[in-house]
Amino acid sequence: MRLLVIEDYTPLRKAVVRGLEEAGYAVDSTGDGKEGLWYAQSNDYDLIVLDLMLPGLDGWGILRSLRQEGQQTHVLILTARDTVDDRVVGLDMGADDYLIKPFALEELLARVRALLRRKYQSKNPSLRVGDLEIDQVTRKVQLGGNAIQLTSREYALLELLALRAGEVVTRSEIWERLYEFNSQAQSNVVDVYIGYLRKKLDRPGLPPLIHTRRGHGYWLGEYEF
Amino acid sequence: MKTGPTLRLRLLASVMAASALVLISAGVALYFLVRVSLLKEIDTALIQQAQVMTSMFEWKGGQVDLELDQLSGPAQAPPHSRQFFEVWQEGQGLLARSASLAGMSLAQRDQVYDAPHWSFVHLASGRRARMVALTVRPPADGAGREAARASTGPSPKVTLLLASDLRRFETSLERLVLLLIAVGLAAMLVTAGGAWWAVGFGLRPLEVLGQRLALLDEGNLNNRVELPQAPRELLSVVERLNQLLQRLEAAFGREKALLANLAHELRTPLAGLGFTLEVCLSRPREAREYIADMHQCLDICRQMQGMVDNLLTMARLDAGQGAPRGACAIELEEALAQVWAPLQDQAAHQGLKVEWQLSPGLSALADPHSLLIILRNVLSNAADYADQGGRLWVSAAKSGPSVEISVTNTGNRLSPQDMGRVFERFWRGDSSRSGNQAHAGLGLALSRQLAEAMHGNLVASCDGQGRFKVVLSLPGTPDQEGQTI
Numbered sequence: 128m129r130l131l132v133i134e135d136y137t138p139l140r141k142a143v144v145r146g147l148e149e150a151g152y153a154v155d156s157t158g159d160g161k162e163g164l165w166y167a168q169s170n171d172y173d174l175i176v177l178d179l180m181l182p183g184l185d186g187w188g189i190l191r192s193l194r195q196e197g198q199q200t201h202v203l204i205l206t207a208r209d210t211v212d213d214r215v216v217g218l219d220m221g222a223d224d225y226l227i228k229p230f231a232l233e234e235l236l237a238r239v240r241a242l243l244r245r246k247y248q249s250k251n252p253s254l255r256v257g258d259l260e261i262d263q264v265t266r267k268v269q270l271g272g273n274a275i276q277l278t279s280r281e282y283a284l285l286e287l288l289a290l291r292a293g294e295v296v297t298r299s300e301i302w303e304r305l306y307e308f309n310s311q312a313q314s315n316v317v318d319v320y321i322g323y324l325r326k327k328l329d330r331p332g333l334p335p336l337i338h339t340r341r342g343h344g345y346w347l348g349e350y351e352f
Numbered sequence: 353m354k355t356g357p358t359l360r361l362r363l364l365a366s367v368m369a370a371s372a373l374v375l376i377s378a379g380v381a382l383y384f385l386v387r388v389s390l391l392k393e394i395d396t397a398l399i400q401q402a403q404v405m406t407s408m409f410e411w412k413g414g415q416v417d418l419e420l421d422q423l424s425g426p427a428q429a430p431p432h433s434r435q436f437f438e439v440w441q442e443g444q445g446l447l448a449r450s451a452s453l454a455g456m457s458l459a460q461r462d463q464v465y466d467a468p469h470w471s472f473v474h475l476a477s478g479r480r481a482r483m484v485a486l487t488v489r490p491p492a493d494g495a496g497r498e499a500a501r502a503s504t505g506p507s508p509k510v511t512l513l514l515a516s517d518l519r520r521f522e523t524s525l526e527r528l529v530l531l532l533i534a535v536g537l538a539a540m541l542v543t544a545g546g547a548w549w550a551v552g553f554g555l556r557p558l559e560v561l562g563q564r565l566a567l568l569d570e571g572n573l574n575n576r577v578e579l580p581q582a583p584r585e586l587l588s589v590v591e592r593l594n595q596l597l598q599r600l601e602a603a604f605g606r607e608k609a610l611l612a613n614l615a616h617e618l619r620t621p622l623a624g625l626g627f628t629l630e631v632c633l634s635r636p637r638e639a640r641e642y643i644a645d646m647h648q649c650l651d652i653c654r655q656m657q658g659m660v661d662n663l664l665t666m667a668r669l670d671a672g673q674g675a676p677r678g679a680c681a682i683e684l685e686e687a688l689a690q691v692w693a694p695l696q697d698q699a700a701h702q703g704l705k706v707e708w709q710l711s712p713g714l715s716a717l718a719d720p721h722s723l724l725i726i727l728r729n730v731l732s733n734a735a736d737y738a739d740q741g742g743r744l745w746v747s748a749a750k751s752g753p754s755v756e757i758s759v760t761n762t763g764n765r766l767s768p769q770d771m772g773r774v775f776e777r778f779w780r781g782d783s784s785r786s787g788n789q790a791h792a793g794l795g796l797a798l799s800r801q802l803a804e805a806m807h808g809n810l811v812a813s814c815d816g817q818g819r820f821k822v823v824l825s826l827p828g829t830p831d832q833e834g835q836t837i
Contacts, residue, residue, distance in 0.1 A: 136620050136621070136623075136624055138621075138624035138625070138628055138648055138651070138652050139620065139623055139624035139627055139628075141628075141648070142624065142627040142628040142630075142631045142648075143627065145631050146627070146630075146631040146634065149631070149634065149635065207616050207619040207620050207623070208616070228619050228620055228622075228623035229619060229622050229623035229626045229627065230623065230627070231630065232627065232630040232631055232634060
């Protein structure tokens with residue numbers, strides 16, 4: 128999952144980015160409104176965490192521009208403005224959720240998860256593909272009842288494939304969802320992580336869960352088609 | 353609060369006291385007028401009676417025949433009569449006395465009066481009487497002159513003492529006093545009633561004003577007091593009250609805005625502090641990560657501390673406390689260098705080109721602590737808001753009796769319309785939102801307050817080329833004034 132954080136207060140931005148990254152998300156961030164809009168227009172983010180008072184261009188301006196362009200990216204507003212009017216205006220302008228500063232890490236993560244589920248049209252926080260079960264809240268993965276230990280990046284990759292189970296996800300899509308905008312990672316890193324995941328999910332005698340569609344990408348499912 | 357008598361009672365007491373004074377004065381005057389008038393009537397009657405009696409006297413040789421039997425008046429008066437007389441002859445003693453005197457004497461000895469003499473006497477009954485004493489001589493012609501000539505014996509001067517009981521006079525006066533008291537009391541009652549109503553009528557607008565004021569509280573300070581058909585005397589009071597309300601409303605508004613702004617401004621650093629700690633504690637970390645987070649938290653605390661310090665200084669200045677202690681001559685070049693030193697790295701990092709134009713040996717009369725706060729705010733603003741690779745000009749020069757320190761930076765995003773607002777508390781132009789939240793919109797507001805407290809000024813301006821300029825004026829030192837002259 129790839130997220131954009133636009134927040135001008137550096138300490139808070141750094142902490143939010145760090146919290147989200149440690150939760151397994153790929154996070155781009157900026158403290159400037161105009162730069163934030165450019166980021167949002169140039170990339171396909173799963174979610175934008177947006178502060179309202181920003182230099183250059185404020186949060187309302189960014190939201191208005193995105194919605195006028197027809198961008199459907201989910202937006203979570205993060206602000207110190209707490210009046211009902213502020214919240215109503217924010218939601219009416221096309222924001223998907225509203226979080227008042229100061230806020231707790233757990234609440235931010237829960238709201239991010241909820242918005243991502245909404246994006247992938249899944250109301251169940253638990254993803255199931257065959258006997259593979261992914262708990263998006265606790266980030267625990269079980270295969271046939273056995274817990275599997277995954278790194279953040281591996282989990283993010285598996286979650287993405289599971290959210291789009293049965294659907295081919297291209298390597299560039301995976302790369303975009305897993306790596307920040309300025310990431311120096313090589314594009315073959317996706318294949319490397321697919322390899323790690325396959326090893327952890329491989330069960331002798333049983334068909335693999337991750338399949339390769341040559342020239343396209345990968346998909347997660349019980350059966351080859 | 354200890355309250356005095358009500359306004360109504362005060363006015364009523366004043367009106368009643370004045371009325372009582374007028375009524376008593378009028379009553380006393382009327383009493384004496386009537387008394388004098390009645391006494392005059394009695395006196396007139398007495399003298400006429402005395403003249404009638406003396407005209408009856410017949411002078412025969414050295415003797416006087418009083419002819420009392422011809423008198424129908426006091427001579428025949430029975431003992432209970434109210435009229436009394438005695439006739440004395442000089443050297444001869446008492447000639448006659450009315451029976452009504454019952455042996456009491458009106459005079460102790462014979463006395464001669466050149467003119468009618470009036471006096472009060474006490475009768476045997478204890479009552480008072482009015483008495484006239486009249487001395488007569490034989491007439492100058494006829495029997496009288498003859499009698500005088502032939503007289504070789506006693507003096508012919510005869511004195512009549514005629515008195516009249518004052519019972520009726522005193523009774524009349526007593527009745528008059530009773531009447532006056534009754535009329536006075538009735539008048540006082542009527543006056544009290546009238547005054548009560550009049551005072552109530554007069555005070556009605558004040559009562560209405562009191563009711564209107566009672567409806568005012570913190571929540572509706574935007575209301576104004578309206579008194580339709582208010583008396584002219586109250587119009588100025590109502591006007592002043594409304595002006596006071598306007599000032600109160602503005603002051604409350606400022607306080608609310610200040611509190612709201614303060615809460616809002618503290619929220620973001622608090623969110624940063626709390627969230628940094630929460631993320632830090634969300635999992636075990638290496639020591640260097642903890643140290644980095646602690647530094648981060650310390651920075652945030654310092655920012656908040658700075659904001660609170662600024663606010664406290666402003667609050668003290670507002671309350672008339674904490675004014676700059678005392679001005680002394682401060683070398684500006686040294687002060688600017690001291691403030692600029694910690695900003696040098698930042699300026700180098702931003703690639704700022706800084707130009708200094710300082711008159712050598714220039715000093716200003718200022719409180720050192722306050723001056724450093726102002727210079728720190730102005731210079732750090734200039735460095736923070738200057739664009740990457742921009743320019744910064746710092747100059748200090750004499751300007752009449754003052755010295756002017758001006759700081760200009762490029763990269764301004766404020767409009768000329770914003771210049772009036774840059775000194776408002778918590779006001780920040782869009783571009784003033786810097787990433788480190790170091791500017792809460794208090795620095796320039798505080799700086800101007802401090803400058804004014806030191807008899808100086810701080811003004812801001814901008815031009816169309818993206819330059820923002822702040823000029824600090826401060827009193828120069830006496831030496832410099834001398835040099836200027």
